[in-house]
C-alpha cells in the first residue's frame with residue numbers, strides 16, 4: 158500500500174505488482190509461444206499486423222487455431238509495457254470502413270534508447286563498456302602480433318561510443334582508428350586521441366580500413382540484415398589482399414553440454430541474447446559457427462574460423 162498524494166488515501170498497489178510479476182511474464186510467454194515477433198518480421202516491409210492477421214499466420218505455420226480476440230488483449234497489454242507498438246488503421250470491408258489495431262515491434266531499440274530513455278542508454282553504455290574490457294582482452298591476447306605489424310587503419314563497426322578503439326589506440330600508437338556508429342550515437346561520443354568518430358549506417362556503407370572489428374552487432378539482426386552488414390564490411394576491405402574482419406558475437410550454445418560453471422554462464426548469456434533480441438530487435442538471434450560461416454561466405458569472404466572464447470564472448474575471423 159502507498160499513500161495517494163492528492164487525496165491522502167491509501168492506494169493498493171498489489172494489482173501493479175501482480176501485473177509485473179505474473180501478467181507480463183505470462184503475456185510475453187504467450188507471444189513467444191505463438192511466434193508473434195517472427196510473424197511480424199515475416200511480413201517485412203509492412204511490419205504491422207492485426208491480431209486477426211497474426212492468428213492466420215499461427216494457423217498456417219503452426220497448424221493450430223488461435224483466438225484473435227484473446228491475442229488482441231495480450232498485444233494491447235504488451236503495448237502498454239512497451240514491448241510492441243500499436244497504430245490504428247482504417248480498413249475498407251464490404252460493409253464500410255473499420256478501425257483496425259495493427260501491432261508492430263516497438264521503436265527501433267537503439268533510437269529509443271538515445272531519444273527516449275537516456276538513463277537506460279547510460280546504463281546500457283556502462284554495461285557495454287564493461288563488456289568491451291573483456292572484448293579488448295580477447296582481441297589483444299589473440300591478435301597482439303597482428304596489431305603490432307599492421308599498418309594503417311582499424312575500423313570498429315557499430316562501435317558505439319568508441320570503447321574498443323580507445324583501448325586499442327592506447328596500446329598500438331602506430332595505428333589510426335575509426336569508430337563507426339549511427340549518427341545519433343556518435344553525437345554523444347567523447348573525443349578520443351587518434352580515433353575519428355564517423356556516423357552512418359552499416360546497411361549503407363562501412364568506412365574502408367585495413368582491419369575491421371564488429372562486436373555484438375550481428376546478434377541484433379536477422380540473416381538478411383546480417384548479410385547486408387557483412388557485404389558492406391567485405392567492400393570496406395576491398396583494397397586488402399589479406400584483410401580480416403574480427404567478429405565478437407554470441408554463438409548459439411543451446412545444444413552445448415553444460416558441465417563447468419563457465420559453460421552455464423556462456424549458455425545463459427547466449428540464451429538471454431536470443432530471447433531479448435527476438436523481442437525488442439526485430440528477428441535478432443544467436444548463431445552456430447556453421448551459420449556464421451554460411452553468412453560470411455555468402456557475403457564474399459573466403460573463410461570464417463572460430464578463434465577463441467570467454468563465457469559470453471565468441472571471437473571469430475572472416476578472411477577476404
Ligand SMILES: C[S@@+](CC[C@H](N)C(=O)[O-])C[C@H]1O[C@@H](n2cnc3c(N)ncnc32)[C@H](O)[C@@H]1O
Pocket residue numbers: 267285286288289314315316317318320337338339342357358359360371372373374377
Ligand atoms: C549491442 S551494441 C554493440 C556496441 C559495441 N560494439 C560493443 O560491443 O560495446 C550494437 C551497436 O550497433 C549500433 N548500430 C545499430 N544500428 C546501426 C547501423 N545501422 N549502423 C551502424 N551502427 C548501428 C548501435 O548503435 C550499437 O552501438
